[in-house]
Amino acid sequence: MKNPSKQSTSYYAFPHSKVSLKNSCLGLFNDNKRQLAAKPRVPSRARALQQHGIEETAAECQRLGATVHTFVVDCSKREEIYRAAEKVKKEIGDISILVNNAGVITPADLLSTQDHQIEQTFAVNILAHFWTTKAFLPTMMKNNHGHIVTVSSAAGHMPASFMLSYCSSKFAAVGFHKALTQELSALGKDGIKTTCLCPIFINTGFVKNPKMRLTPILEPDMVAKKLLEGILINQKMIFVPSSLNIFLFMEKILPERALAAWNKLQAIQFDKVVGYRNKE
């Protein structure tokens, strides 16, 4: 550890977006790892960040005794991300944990998904991870200290219909996490940790009326708790629920027909546009 002062205070950056890109925002708050471990209420901050506006989240975090800084950023725009990152560094200082949480989705079949929606999905769900990481990684490299969290999805491992660009971008996020982990190791930067979060549907309104026959829809609090626990123990890949891991193992050994039967049984559903059928 080149800079021991980094041990006492850590800054967390949560780039986050709602479904609307114009509401994309980057919330930053300050805490230390001991507090993080000791306070079970901390997860509710992440929950609030997803459910309500950034200002409400900030107020909630402040009530919990944390110092909070908020920045509203359109995560689909590289230059906006870089400008916000510079502002963060100038006004606050280095950050220790970067949580790339921004995500958008277009629930529709491929031919009903518009080109600009596909481009925005990739801009927010994966390219933004590159820009935030490029902005904050140099200092982490210098100190050999930090943690980069990639929020992907169960859809980054298991495909689902009517969200093709979302699935593809979340596969990209899993690849980003895995390749980054390996590159940091090749460069001898063992002080910079990485974590990838892959949950199934969360009850946040991200898609309308999600339903799965065999797995309940997750509550945000539970997912945030799993993520923070994972960060504290440097867990590389967090599946929520953890039974997803078993399915991914089965995927390697089961024949295609059995997997197709499983998908039919699971019956993933949500409100979507299926233009092809409508035109039939």
Next chain:
Amino acid sequence: MKNPSKQSTSYYAFPHSKVSLKNSCLGLFNDNKRQLAAKPRVPSRARALQQHGIEETAAECQRLGATVHTFVVDCSKREEIYRAAEKVKKEIGDISILVNNAGVITPADLLSTQDHQIEQTFAVNILAHFWTTKAFLPTMMKNNHGHIVTVSSAAGHMPASFMLSYCSSKFAAVGFHKALTQELSALGKDGIKTTCLCPIFINTGFVKNPKMRLTPILEPDMVAKKLLEGILINQKMIFVPSSLNIFLFMEKILPERALAAWNKLQAIQFDKVVGYRNKE
């Protein structure tokens, strides 16, 4: 089969690019499935397409008795792809097999990779797949007949250092293929087949001086042969070499340390820029 004439003649589109984006090109040639199965020389067409310019490939295919049409397209530009696809439909007609083969790479660590290189990697390696598929899928849907081939990479399953954006975009291509396969099934379009090709390094000059300790570098002819065999039997996922499949299975059961040891043993190498080390 709504249009039986589709059975006698098939058109193949091979969007392809060299490392330089300006040399990106789309070659199209015409053959039928029986010929494809009967002619062992067909794979050499795909090989030539990768190794030399489009005109040389066209001449070679013509010598083999095929009708060939060539179109030069910058696969990083959506509008150029759409314009070329319209020209193809107008001048030639519908196509049966679309092979999304274009790909670019920047062999460098993340901080040495420039932003425009990351954006181009995603534009060519994954977004172009969306535009070509959106262009040719409507007719395939109408006829419930066709085949969409996604050329990904071993790097779309197993991460490697110093090619972060390449890995991430190739993971995205695997996700694209899997989600497209599932969506076509959900829409009842069982006449449209899908195949994903995932080879390790191929001796085409794509990266300079590739070396792997445990696996030999592949020859283009062999990969093209595996792909065409896979298309003929509607194989969903083609690993070259097929032993990759075993590694991916092991990845699910081995602990992280064992995987790290395997990566060290495999010792993947190629000429690259590692700016971070140079600055140390």
